[in-house]
Amino acid sequence: MKKDIDFDVSATYNFIDTIKEISKIKEIDISIVIEAIKYTELKKQSDSTIHSQYRISSDLQQSIRIGFNEMEKVLKQMTNTIYNTNNINNNDIPIKTAIDEIRQKRFLFLKSIYDKSNASSSTFVSKLDIMSMSNINDQDAQEIIQYLNNEGLIHNLSIDKQMMISHQGIKEIEDSLTKPTIATSHFPAQNIYNTINIENMENSQLQQSSNNSTQNATFNINDKELFDKFIKQIKTELPNLNLSSEDKSEINSDITTIETQISSSRPKINILKESIKSIQNILEGVASSVITDQLLLSIPIILSTLG
Secondary structure, rough: HHHHHHHHHHHHHHHHHHHHOOOOOOOHHHHHHHHHHHHHHHHOOOOOHHHHHHOHHHHHHHHHHHHHHHHHHHHHHHHHHHHHHHHHOHHHHOOOEEEEEHHHHHHHHHHHHHOOOOOOOOOOOEEEHHHHHHHHHHHHHHHHHHHHHOHHHHEOOOOOOOOOOOHHHHHHHHHHHHHHOOOOOOOOOOHHHOOEOOOOOOOOOOOOOOOOOEEEOOHHHHHHHHHHHHHHHHHHHHHOOOOOOOHHHHHHHHHHHHHHHHOOOOOOOHHHHHHHHHHHHHHHHHOOOOOHHHHHHHOOOOOHHOO
């Protein structure tokens, strides 16, 4: 069996060389790239399975992992070359590249751990709860947990199916949320997955600003949960804040506006931003406290989901 695995490593590096040669061709069928990426990611995910089943050495396991990681880099470069050479719009690619879809599943899973634990690196959460929150099945969850654990983003107790997010995992999530246009070392840029529809413009998702232009957002479940959590926190803490009755009334009005917008089938981005920034301005005028600091820290994350 070891001979077969050695051959597999050799085949992996041969495949990398082949991809490098293919990437020099100007016109490439995008489906070939997609299949190659799927193959690469599947092999990466099976790394731990190969190790446990065939008891290969840690050195050989590392060689396999290095090979797959190198292949992933080449495939990304090749995909970018295809986009640039053929003027392909990223939004026209059916799966936004298979590898990003898989990485996004990992992000949603880790984000659910982050939410469930209230961003605490000392709170355990159950696998079943996270599967339910992220809408990820058991097989995918097992592979994701293995990956996140190997990358040091979570700590996993396999015996009772409990896990907790690590400090590095918290940093990755918060980097993704506060800088949604930038990919992290483990996850794709999050603005790719926030769909924005624009009124009064045909066949486009972009519009130059004008006096009468209106942007409308479509929230995914994680965005809405983020807003719901923020609203609940403000409502709970508002009576304890050292604010005038006028400021409290203003915040309550802003909260009502936010709730109306996120419940709408076509929430308006500008109105949401104005209401959130209004709350931010009022809180910034209050003497610093643990409560106000927590609320103010969460506002940039909320705003980042609106682009």
